[in-house]
Amino acid sequence: MARLLVLGGSRQAAxxxxxxxxxxxxxxxxxxxxxxxGFAYAAHRVLASVYHAEECIPAVRAFHAHTPIDGVMCLACDVPHVVARIADELGLPGIPVESADLTVNKLAMKDRFQSLGVAIPPYRAIADVKELAGTLAEWGAVVVKPTDSRGSKGVSLMRAGGDVNWAFSNAQENSPSGKVMAEKYLSGPQVSTESIVVGGEAVTPAMSDRSYEFLDRFAPFIVENGGDMPSELDDAVKHDIAALVSKGATALGISQGIIKGDIVVHAGKPYIIELAARLSGGYFCTHQIPLSTGVDLVAGAARTALGETLQPADWNAKFERHVSTRWLIPESGRITGFSRPEAVLSSPGVLAFEHWAEIGARVGGAMNAAASVAMVQATGNTREEAVRNAETALDAFALTVEGD
Ligand SMILES: Nc1ncnc2c1ncn2[C@@H]1O[C@H](COP(=O)(O)OP(=O)(O)OP(=O)(O)O)[C@@H](O)[C@H]1O
Ligand SMILES: [Mg+2]
Structure with a gap:
């Protein structure tokens, strides 16, 4: 039996x-x-912070010395750089450490893409508020972000007249290295992709149209409230997106493994906002993709991590079923009540529901991906029906918040 190390045992990984x-x-x-x-499914536990390589790697090394592992991957956490280092040190299958490092530094990734002609939004490093103000004046609308954070922490959308002082410090405070960058805001549909790269060829079975219904309500924060599969974009655009992801993976030096993409389609042409060398979080790879396409990328990631040779043709979508995800993002205050999960699960079309709301917990309003307290996935005969079923199900959760 192959022994696989998985970094991350959170609720989303379970x-x-x-x-x-x-x-x-x-x-x-x-x-x-x-x-x-996630420990419920583990034959062995390693207690260490996966986000701290200096803690995680020695703990894994010590474990491996008495119980050798055959492969390593991560689930529902953004640590491809730690995975790559462990694989490298223990002689296991994996992507180059240099490639993994590029994917966890938004500026380095964009530099690589730019130098190899991969389509990305205009971008630049921002040293101070003055430079940000000048960039905003030049580009009209900019996304300000830390170069090295995740989950939309520190990310804001600035339009003319926006508070650049605040945007700069918000990004800087959320950057472990204190570095800030800006990108020209490209309007247009946003798409999440998930691909498996097999022998240098990226196969993309999953594209989801991301929902930013509340962009104005949450401004200047950019908070996604769900996503719909299959994507409604034209086949030609979807083809261009898949080709762009493949080109991006090659540019990063990744010939085997999983690539998760954030893409924006501006004036009919796709641009890479980001590629990540890992599985998606947010119940995307574990729930939405298999429910909508019949493809199990979690298994694909594990088999790649164990060095198995896969066949590209096995990873195309097996069917297309409407599946919509919606996140419940409450107003700020304290949670005073909600109904039992059974009420949500018995709502029409519901495929999956998870919540992490607690009575009395303070919810801070929508600042980043951590602002939600529940997630539902629903199906329907059409996209509209799937979305309606998801929304009805969240209503059935009947969460109440008291302002303070
Ligand atoms: N140049 C851009 N044009 C349009 N939208 C953008 C741009 N840059 C970022 N965004 C939007 O902001 C979101 C967050 O930005 P980014 O992916 O860079 O940060 P993150 O911390 O990795 O967040 P996430 O975990 O949501 O991906 C993107 O998913 C996208 O919706
Ligand atoms: Mg991102």
């Missing part, structure tokens, strides 16, 4: 871990939280 265990893998799960839900 369903993926359950599936990997069902495949017959002996799982070693690494997480800093002794109560991590």
């Amino acid at each position: 369903a993926g871990l359950e599936r990997l265990k069902a495949l017959g893998l002996e799982l070693v799960v690494c997480d800093m939280d002794p109560d991590a839900p």
Whole structure:
């Protein structure tokens, strides 16, 4: 039985871990939280913070010395650079450390894409508020972001007259290295992609139209409230997106593994906002993609991590089913009540529901991806019906918040 190390045992990782265990893998799960839900599927536990390489790697090394692992991957956490270092040190299959490092630094990634002619929005490093003000004047609308954070933390959309002082410090405070960058804001549909790269060829079974219904309500924060599959974009555009992701993966030096993309289609042409060398979070790879396409990229990631040679043709979508995800993003205040999950699960078309709301917990309004308290996925005969079913189900959760 192959022994696979998975970094991340959070609630969002649990369903993926359950599936990997069902495949017959002996799982070693690494997480800093002794109560991590994912440990339920682990044959072995490594207690360490996956976000701290200096803590995680020695703990894995010590484990491997007595119980050797055959492969390593991450689930529902953004640590491809730690995965790559472990694989490199232990002689396991993986992507080059240099490639992984490019994907966790937005500026370095964009520099690489720019130098190899991969389509991206105009961007630049921003040293101070004055430079940001000049950039805003030049581009009209800019996205200000930390070069090295995640989950939209520190990201804001500035339009003419916006508070550049605030935007700069908000990005800087959320950057571990204190570095800020800006990109020209490209309007247009946003798409999440997830691909598996097999022998240098990227296959993209999944594209989801991201929902930014509340862009104005949450401004200047950019908060996604869900996504719909299959994508409604024209086949020609979808083809261009898949080709762009493939070109991007090659530019990063990745010939095997998973690539998750954030794409914007501006004036009919796709641009890469970001590629990540890992599986998606947010119940996308574990729930929405398999429910909508029949493709299990979690298994694909595990098999790649164990060095198995895969066939590209096996990873195309097997069917297309309407599946919409919606996140429940409450107004700020304290949670005073909500109904039982059964009420949501029995709502029409519901495929999956998870919540992490707690009575009395303070919810801070929408600042980033962590602003939600529940997630539902629903299906329907049409996209409209799937969305309506998801919205009705969230209403059935009946969350109440008291302002303070
Ligand atoms: N140049 C751009 N043009 C249009 N929208 C953008 C641009 N840059 C970022 N965005 C929007 O802001 C979101 C967050 O930006 P980015 O992906 O750079 O940050 P992040 O911290 O990795 O967030 P996330 O985890 O949501 O991907 C993107 O997913 C996209 O919707
Ligand atoms: Mg991103």
